Amino acid sequence: MIGKLNHIAIAVPNIKEAAAQYKNVFGATVSEAVEQPDHGVTTVFIDLGNTKIELLEVLGDDSPIQKFIDKNPKGGMHHICLEVQNIDEAIKQLDTHEVAITGTGKPKIGAHNKPVVFLHPKDCNGTLIELEEV
Ligand code: CO
Helix, strand or coil: CEEEEEEEEEECCCHHHHHHHHHHHCCCEECCCEEECCCCEEEEEEECCCCEEEEEEECCCCCCCHHHHHHCCCCEEEEEEEEECCHHHHHHHHHHCCCCECCCCCCEECCCCCEEEEECHHHCCCCCEEEEEC
């Protein structure tokens, strides 16, 4: 069911500083910061060739990453994103194995304009997993 690693997301307290470190210290290819008001985050993508790092910063008053940043004020690894060919099939399969999906349990259009769901860390070895249909 799962395919490639699409990205690893790191929540950061200051996305400009984090992006500057990846660019100037690590010498990486870094995108512009994009505000995503529908998702409550600002994002920067770092292209690593084989995969990406997604930097996330809180945007607005009810950001889904606010609690995480409160607990991890210096930032931290927030989720991994794995690709699937068919998200509805994936959800069915997960359902039969009692892997919980967060929120409504239905796919939402994610930050990259593709259907995504998040699997609950309690059922995934303590890791928040985003599935993205590609
Ligand atoms: Co993501």
